[in-house]
Amino acid sequence: MAELRRDVVTGNWVVVGYKTVKSDSVGLCPFCPENEHLTPKVIREYKDTEGSWLIRCFPAINPIFVIEADLKKRGEGIYDKMNNVGAHEVIIENRSHTKTMSDYTDRDYMLLLEMYQERIRDLKKDKRFKYIQVFKNHGELAGSYILHPHSHVLATPALPQRIELELTQSKTHYMQKERCLFCDIISQETKQNKRVVSINSSFISICPFASRFPFEVWILPRFHDSSFEDLYDEGTKQELVSMFSDIMKRIEKLTNAYTIVIHSSPNIVEIDTQDEEYLPVTEHFHWHIEILPRDFRTSKYKREDEFYVVSTTPEEAARALKEEKV
DSSP: OOEEEEOTTTOOEEEESOOOOOOSOTTOOTTSTTOGGGSOOOSEEEEOTTSOEEEEEEEOSSOSSBSSSOOOOEEETTEEEEEOBSEEEEEEOOSOSSOOGGGOOHHHHHHHHHHHHHHHHHHTTSTTOSEEEEEEEESGGGTOOOOSOEEEEEEESSOOHHHHHHHHHHHHHHHHHSSOHHHHHHHHHHHHOSSEEEEOSSEEEEOOTTOSSTTOEEEEESSOOSOGGGOOOHHHHHHHHHHHHHHHHHHHHHOSOEEEEEEOOOSSSSOOOSSOOOOOHHHHOOOEEEEEEOOTTGGGSOOTTSOEEESSOHHHHHHHHHHOOO
16 A cells, blocks of 8 residues: 655655556557446546536546555654545546537536635545645656546645645744735736736736746636635636636647646645744635646656655665665
């Protein structure tokens, strides 16, 4: 069984010993209509008036995190580890095998965003999970080898490294200035208008000042809100759909591979930092969507928004290396 191990040097958590099981469905797309028997039992799906599914969600066949386990935190000398408790779900975004986001209708986007929201809300009910991470990899350079459009939902017992960094920085900024860091970014970007891609009454899209990838774009609400899943107003959601759709049409003209990550509030009230002052996450964190185009150069480097996942344990690796004849 895989387990989470904490890197004592960086504080980051790594999934060690993760093994995949090969599918027997050679030549068949398990995500296409008529192949539903190739996937686990559906958790949630939205259907049309004729009863055909439009979007569906089910447990991953090879989950990185598993829900049927105890956390079982334990130590090994100076090292900390725990079971890979969590959830790993796959969302099949529509029935078409070849449709990409630049071809999505407004309804496609609305159904997808609502499925994202529903799964985050549901998984947050389990207090073992500290973070619910929603992401989509499109194209081989982004690490996706199944063409059919799909997203992943991970519920994890530890915060992903980049989210933890964002929370620490946003809290520090708020403690110093009594203002949301992201609200300040939005204010400055709006005034300078050098990195703004588009803007409407509720949202802004920008190429961030310290972009990690060429053509990286963030979509942020212009109102302060920490939780993506708490966006209920239909008019505001439609504005998000319109901006998202427009951005993806532009992105797909420039790249055929990208990662999309939703950064929403963690499933904790406060981030644990070294200071003793209490500040709820809702005060200083600001949800946003990050669109990260990938090319050959950037695909070689780790994305900070996900966990390292290693199939060979260090114990196995050490043994194999020692046994090699040189």
